[in-house]
Amino acid sequence: MNKFTKGVILVMKKFFTAIGVIAAALALSFSAMSSATAAPRVPVDMPTPVKSRIESTAVVPATATEQRTCRARFTEGVNHRRLAEVGSAILEVIPADTWVPVSCERGSGGQYSACGLTSDYWMEVFWNGAWGYSAWSCVQDWEYTS
Template sequence: MIKFTKGVIMVLKKLFTAIGVTAAAFALSLTASTSATAAPIEAPTPVKSRIENTAAPDTAAEPRTCRARFTDGLNHRLRAEAGSQILGIIPAGTWVQASCERVDGGEYDACGVASAYWLEIYWNGNWGHGAWGCLQDWEFTS
């Protein structure tokens, strides 16, 4: 009788283990397929470049605003080009108002990154550009 009980217990353990493994695999497959098919959330496209618009941003036309801070002291440039006029230097870790998407521009090598992506930023009363490769944090503020 004892051998029979031990045998039944072993079979039940194997059965429940198999059921648990199957359930876990099924749950993971649902999770993987759900995240893979979910549509990516994209940042809104500004209606007009802030560089071209000297007036204050229209909140109706641009409902979201962003801010950014950079890892190193950042050259705040007039245009999205490495050789463009420097408007000032933004100290590392300082939060600044920024556009909600990156822009293509001239290639640069800054903060250990070679790229052609830039971010429109507002600093010291002027809109300009900063190297995307030096970005530490970037977030929506509204």
């Protein structure tokens, strides 16, 4: 083989190697883009979460550091409990449609079924001189008072 032929073969090897590297890079970039933009798979039998009756109507304060007070009333008489658990001592029953001072945020606790919903969210409530907890799912109206 002469020098010219060896030189052509070497150039062709480099050329085809470069094409192979470029093709591999393109294939990897396309597969990465398609997996990043693919929608997450959701099981068909997964239940849709139930939104609280008041969750979408509450107005959020302008700043998070702003001190607020709130009040709420319940759709039916609810237990006013010492702790946010179904087995906790019942302090009293808060009558339906009675406005009571409450915390401005719901909190998590033990799971319960009340007012047609199952939840683990509780509302901290001030009733007859004591702070306690009542079922969030029974809240009919909730609002900022200041």
